[in-house]
Amino acid sequence: MILSLINQSVIQAALICALLLAWSGGLEAHEGQSERIERLDQRIIDQPTDPRLFLERAEMHRICRHWRSAERDYRRASELDPDLAVIDLAKATMWNDASMSAKALPLLTRYLDREPSDPRGYRELARTLRITGDLAAAAAAFTRTAELSESPAPELFAAWSDCLREAGRNAEALKVVENGIRKVGPAVSLEKRAIKLELALGLNDAALVRIDGMLALSSRKETLLLEKSHILADIGRTAEALIVVRKARGELNKQAEHRRLSGYGRQLSSQIETLETELIKEQTPENS
Amino acid sequence: MTQRLLFLSLLLSAGVLHADGISRGPYLQMPSPDSMTVCWQTDEPSDSVVRYGTQPDDLSKVGSNDDARLEHEVRLTGLAASTTYYYAVGGSSGSPTCKFKTAPTPGSTSPVRVWVLGDSGTAGTGKGDAEKVRDAYRNSSFFKTPDLWLMLGDNAYPNGSEEETTRAIFNTYPETLKTSPLWSTFGNHDTYTDRGAPYFKAFRFPTKGECGGLPSGTEHYYSFDYANIHFICLDSEGDRRSGSPMFEWLEADLASTSQTWIIAFWHLPPYSKGSHDSDKENALGEMRRNALPILEQHGADLVLSGHSHSYERSMFIDGHYGVSSEFDVSTMAVDQGFGRPQEKGSKGAYKKQPGAHNGTVYVVGGNSGKISGGKLNHPVMKVSENRLGSIILDIKGNRLDFKEIGTDGEAFDSFSLFKDERAAPRSTKK
Numbered sequence: 176m177i178l179s180l181i182n183q184s185v186i187q188a189a190l191i192c193a194l195l196l197a198w199s200g201g202l203e204a205h206e207g208q209s210e211r212i213e214r215l216d217q218r219i220i221d222q223p224t225d226p227r228l229f230l231e232r233a234e235m236h237r238i239c240r241h242w243r244s245a246e247r248d249y250r251r252a253s254e255l256d257p258d259l260a261v262i263d264l265a266k267a268t269m270w271n272d273a274s275m276s277a278k279a280l281p282l283l284t285r286y287l288d289r290e291p292s293d294p295r296g297y298r299e300l301a302r303t304l305r306i307t308g309d310l311a312a313a314a315a316a317f318t319r320t321a322e323l324s325e326s327p328a329p330e331l332f333a334a335w336s337d338c339l340r341e342a343g344r345n346a347e348a349l350k351v352v353e354n355g356i357r358k359v360g361p362a363v364s365l366e367k368r369a370i371k372l373e374l375a376l377g378l379n380d381a382a383l384v385r386i387d388g389m390l391a392l393s394s395r396k397e398t399l400l401l402e403k404s405h406i407l408a409d410i411g412r413t414a415e416a417l418i419v420v421r422k423a424r425g426e427l428n429k430q431a432e433h434r435r436l437s438g439y440g441r442q443l444s445s446q447i448e449t450l451e452t453e454l455i456k457e458q459t460p461e462n463s
Numbered sequence: 464m465t466q467r468l469l470f471l472s473l474l475l476s477a478g479v480l481h482a483d484g485i486s487r488g489p490y491l492q493m494p495s496p497d498s499m500t501v502c503w504q505t506d507e508p509s510d511s512v513v514r515y516g517t518q519p520d521d522l523s524k525v526g527s528n529d530d531a532r533l534e535h536e537v538r539l540t541g542l543a544a545s546t547t548y549y550y551a552v553g554g555s556s557g558s559p560t561c562k563f564k565t566a567p568t569p570g571s572t573s574p575v576r577v578w579v580l581g582d583s584g585t586a587g588t589g590k591g592d593a594e595k596v597r598d599a600y601r602n603s604s605f606f607k608t609p610d611l612w613l614m615l616g617d618n619a620y621p622n623g624s625e626e627e628t629t630r631a632i633f634n635t636y637p638e639t640l641k642t643s644p645l646w647s648t649f650g651n652h653d654t655y656t657d658r659g660a661p662y663f664k665a666f667r668f669p670t671k672g673e674c675g676g677l678p679s680g681t682e683h684y685y686s687f688d689y690a691n692i693h694f695i696c697l698d699s700e701g702d703r704r705s706g707s708p709m710f711e712w713l714e715a716d717l718a719s720t721s722q723t724w725i726i727a728f729w730h731l732p733p734y735s736k737g738s739h740d741s742d743k744e745n746a747l748g749e750m751r752r753n754a755l756p757i758l759e760q761h762g763a764d765l766v767l768s769g770h771s772h773s774y775e776r777s778m779f780i781d782g783h784y785g786v787s788s789e790f791d792v793s794t795m796a797v798d799q800g801f802g803r804p805q806e807k808g809s810k811g812a813y814k815k816q817p818g819a820h821n822g823t824v825y826v827v828g829g830n831s832g833k834i835s836g837g838k839l840n841h842p843v844m845k846v847s848e849n850r851l852g853s854i855i856l857d858i859k860g861n862r863l864d865f866k867e868i869g870t871d872g873e874a875f876d877s878f879s880l881f882k883d884e885r886a887a888p889r890s891t892k893k
Contacts (some may be wrong), residue, residue, distance in 0.1 A: 362680025
């Protein structure tokens with residue numbers, strides 16, 4: 176037991192030694208972007224054939240939007256190690272960041288030939304294709320990204336669904352959002368997209384059920400009640416809309432002054448008043 | 464044999480090995496009025512068992528997960544609000560008894576102490592600055608066990624690796640970790656290892672509104688309630704564009720809270736002239752232009768950030784979303800004073816009246832592990848100092864007291880903010 180502990184200790188001690196060595200250089204990384212680039216300049220002078228240093232500096236230049244410097248460093252990294260496939264992905268990201276997405280496409284194709292299981296490659300490809308207007312191919316790339324991602328974020332489902340909606344494929348967009356909600360939970364950004372898509376598809380009751388679900392999760396109700404009354408009004412259920420908008424007003428009035436009179440509270444109050452007035456006007460002929 | 468035992472004892476005393484087999488923690492995550500997550504890491508796979516109770520000599524309740532693992536996480540549920548619980552993790556050779564306090568019910572006006580560290584990731588590297596900041600707080604006359612604590616990102620330098628995370632967080636703050644739940648935001652250095660994998664492995668944050676607030680679906684940005692405070696954590700390393708899923712969530716989340724106080728935190732400062740310049744770095748400008756109008760529209764009170772390794776604290780301002788030269792003190796300063804109630808010649812504490820855009824204080828607190836200077840002349844700032852320190856917040860009812868504690872244990876800046884609370888918020892029970 177003691178021997179095994181000692182063996183473990185030796186391994187841990189060796190790891191710590193390695194870390195100490197790493198820290199001696201790495202601590203200098205605690206700095207701003209320009210200082211980090213300057214430090215990399217010096218390290219490249221000392222180790223002019225290390226492709227990782229050129230790649231790291233290229234990434235810093237990309238973040239700082241120094242496109243020419245970034246491109247030069249990506250090229251040098253690639254010359255030093257033609258097998259370093261990730262350079263293509265990084266360079267493609269740079270072209271997208273620089274709004275020159277057409278140049279990103281061949282790099283991504285080559286990257287994915289070499290690294291066909293990397294979701295980052297498909298995510299960047301989807302971004303590129305969406306920018307260049309090939310929405311069908313972008314949607315396929317989003318599908319592949321989701322298949323390969325271990326823990327996809329709401330942002331992926333939101334972008335994927337937006338891409339399908341732009342392509343006029345609302346039913347598929349809704350399925351993507353619903354799948355996202357199953358994976359990450361009832362994220363607001365996805366629930367809101369789902370409501371819009373359901374309304375666009377004429378699934379009004381589903382949208383109302385969804386908004387009731389969001390109401391149950393929210394400790395303040397007035398914003399969602401106003402949204403619900405808008406939906407009811409839009410689908411011609413004026414009397415119900417009026418009841419709901421009045422509930423929204425009641426909920427807003429329950430709030431403390433610092434919330435009720437905040438910029439948002441005032442804006443909401445005005446929107447409630449406008450809708451309530453419109454609904455009363457609409458109802459009057461029915462009642463008379 | 465003697466030499467081997469001596470070597471073993473040296474490693475144990477250096478904290479390299481742990482007699483109880485626990486290599487991280489225990490530490491506390493995601494407090495709510497009726498639950499707490501207890502986490503720890505072991506050297507060898509084992510079951511996850513937490514024994515707990517309301518008396519130190521009666522840990523008869525058990526929370527557990529059966530499968531053997533290295534990363535342990537047990538969510539204790541059915542707890543009573545604002546109640547002290549004693550706990551121990553692991554089996555018979557597990558941790559000594561520790562304690563925690565559950566969160567008060569939302570809307571409660573009970574006093575809350577928050578300790579805030581920014582860019583403390585140099586801890587454990589030998590220079591000792593982060594340790595000085597930690598010890599200064601612990602030894603100061605202001606010390607009180609925090610109800611919760613925040614890290615403002617860049618928690619483990621230089622690359623946020625697994626080992627650096629253990630060194631800079633778990634080996635540096637073991638006592639606070641076991642008694643006070645920690646919340647954190649994602650800094651740029653935290654992204655450098657596998658896009659933050661060690662960071663997200665270490666922490667548990669709400670994705671489904673488990674601790675109050677609306678579900679974000681991601682641990683990158685989230686919110687939670689504690690007493691009458693609504694805390695919002697944003698991810699300034701993610702998609703900062705206007706209309707991004709994070710800002711969609713932020714708008715909805717703010718519209719759903721009725722808490723008295725709104726405190727937001729993220730890593731990249733919207734205003735800074737420290738080691739980073741918010742006029743020159745686009746990412747900082749994006750957070751200023753896209754997050755601040757939403758927060759101010761909903762009446763946010765305090766925004767905390769790091770990244771610049773200095774201390775910068777604004778006056779009470781509103782509506783400044785441009786570069787520093789566009790700051791107009793006559794129209795954008797709600798109160799140009801220091802916000803100190805007792806100070807001679809001062810207008811006293813900041814007073815926030817009900818109404819639109821009535822003031823927010825912005826703080827850069829990336830000075831808990833290193834100081835890096837800079838011009839320190841941003842015009843919104845009332846106090847700018849190239850000094851190490853940490854922040855304490857004391858909130859009780861409609862009063863917030865802020866202090867910046869230096870390494871001498873003294874407060875080198877402070878302000879108070881009173882809220883005119885003419886109507887009590889309604890119950891926030893869902």
